[in-house]
Amino acid sequence: MSDSRIAVLGVGLMGADHVARIQSRISGARVAVVNDYVTDKAEQLAASIPGCRAIVDPLDAIADPDVDAVLLATPGPTHEKQLLACLEHGKPVLCEKPLTTDVETSLAVVRREAELGVRLIQVGFMRRFDDEYVELKALIDGGELGDPLLLHCVHRNPAVPDNFDSAMTVRDSLVHEVDVTRFLLGEEVTSIQIVTPTPNPAARQGLFDPLIAILRTAGGKHVDVELFVTTGVAYEVRTELVAEKGSAMIGLDVGLVRKSAPGHWGGTITPSFKERFGRAYDMEIQRWVDAVRRGGITGTYVEGPGAWDGYAATAVCEAGVQALQSGQPVAVSMVERASIQAGWHR
Ligand SMILES: NC(=O)c1ccc[n+]([C@@H]2O[C@H](COP(=O)([O-])OP(=O)(O)OC[C@H]3O[C@@H](n4cnc5c(N)ncnc54)[C@H](O)[C@@H]3O)[C@@H](O)[C@H]2O)c1
CATH class of the missing domain: 3.30.360.10 (Dihydrodipicolinate Reductase; domain 2)
Structure with missing residues (x-):
């Protein structure tokens, strides 16, 4: 089986680290496309990787026919749109935390993935x-x-x-x-x-x-x-x-x-976290690549925390920010998981 072709979106601190990881320590995958808001940064990085291209628009990078899976290392506020695009194109995606920056959009992403009936989203909880x-x-x-x-x-x-x-x-x-x-x-x-x-x-x-x-x-x-x-x-x-x-x-x-x-x-x-969890990131990305490669057979492109886990974490943190202001215990507001899983048909 040929290597999975990964597009890495956002090549700042985490994204550049993941690019280096995929190129040097992960088997079964290569970085085929990089994208960054700062286009020069993406172009320079692409030039240093054999067979890699920089694509200016993140949505074009996701849609590109020569991209099998996407690693999202862009800032949180951009995740919703990019995740929904991955779902629409049926592309497996590893999204660095947070899934999205608020509970409503996280839930919308969870629901859309469930409607499509294929687990495509993994969230980067590397611990x-x-x-x-x-x-x-x-x-x-x-x-x-x-x-x-x-x-x-x-x-x-x-x-x-x-x-x-x-x-x-x-x-x-x-x-x-x-x-x-x-x-x-x-x-x-x-x-x-x-x-x-x-x-x-x-x-x-x-x-x-x-x-x-x-x-x-x-x-x-x-x-x-x-x-x-x-x-x-x-x-x-x-x-x-x-x-x-x-x-x-x-x-x-x-x-x-x-x-x-x-x-x-x-x-x-x-x-820093890069040294403390370096091996965990390697393991996370290797297991994700393996899941992506098996996905056509298993029907899931995720190995570990999925969209629901991202939604739950966002919901708790949103309550946490309220608790920070009030000093009082704040109840976490979430929908029942069963209401989502009812939509699965795999
Ligand atoms: N799992 C972890 O332990 C961990 C640690 C640090 C950061 N993160 C997460 O990783 C993500 C990236 O964080 P970072 O520290 O690398 O940030 P960063 O600012 O170093 O890098 C973000 C990169 O994305 C680019 N960018 C911004 N908007 C973009 C867009 N719309 N499309 C494409 N590229 C865009 C920026 O130019 C920058 O190069 C965040 O979601 C963050 O929460 C996770």
């Missing part, structure tokens, strides 16, 4: 492909620790850009913990509260940092998340599960531990 999360999920599902009761999560960044506000902490950082919660516990999140302690003096004026998010699931389970994006230290992501018969923790950064003079003991912490 589901990280070895430690996979191991924790297997431990939970194996039942050895009994039922999960609580999750304690930590999400720390060394720094964020000047335009980063508290709503972005919810939509861009907390969104990953929302998906982790749904993935590990297998339940929807039904309410969210945000607590704002005294800010870190190093945080920009007006940025509530750190934040504590408190999530409650449909089964009454509690999840708390510390979000601290101006630590000045490194990128740290931890999850502790507390269950009926024990607890388990991931994200301890216990790689190589070095001992050296004079009296030093320790290791390193990854500087």
Whole structure:
């Protein structure tokens, strides 16, 4: 079987990383088309990849007959239109989070995909492909620790850009913990509260940092998340599960531990998400490419989180932004999943 021809839309931080990944570490696929709002950037990148073209209009890139699948790494506000175009052309698409930036458009995308009856959309929640999360999920599902009761999560960044506000902490950082919660516990999140302690003096004026998010699931389970994006230290992501018969923790950064003079003991912490989750991104894209290649036989072009997961995360984050303003618990408003699945006919 010849390599799947991928169009990468948006070749900024994530898109350029995915292009390099597909070209050097992923089997069964090659980058055939790149597109970016900044056309020079796309043209320069295309010139460095054998057999790759830059296409100026993202919708033309999606429709191109020599494109088998699309990787969307454009900013969130552009996703709705580009996802709907992928659906109309029957092109499998891996969409970096968020699915779309509001609940209504996310639901419209979920409904359109269901009407068409083929699973074409995968959402880029890469933590589901990280070895430690996979191991924790297997431990939970194996039942050895009994039922999960609580999750304690930590999400720390060394720094964020000047335009980063508290709503972005919810939509861009907390969104990953929302998906982790749904993935590990297998339940929807039904309410969210945000607590704002005294800010870190190093945080920009007006940025509530750190934040504590408190999530409650449909089964009454509690999840708390510390979000601290101006630590000045490194990128740290931890999850502790507390269950009926024990607890388990991931994200301890216990790689190589070095001992050296004079009296030093320790290791390193990854500087950013690219290093911490590099292997997870590789795994995510490889599994997606494999699913795309098998799709004609299996009837699904997705391996992992789909459009519904993107919709659920958007719904929780939207409630989270309201909770940030009110300080009170806010109920998450979502349609019943059964109302969507009734439309599937595969
Ligand atoms: N999964 C993760 O851990 C993770 C991490 C970072 C970013 N993201 C997501 O990836 C996406 C891209 O983020 P980024 O950090 O790479 O942003 P970025 O700003 O570095 O890159 C976005 C690129 O898209 C281009 N662009 C803008 N509008 C476009 C359009 N209409 N059509 C084509 N190209 C367009 C820009 O010129 C830019 O090159 C976002 O949805 C973001 O939330 C996911």
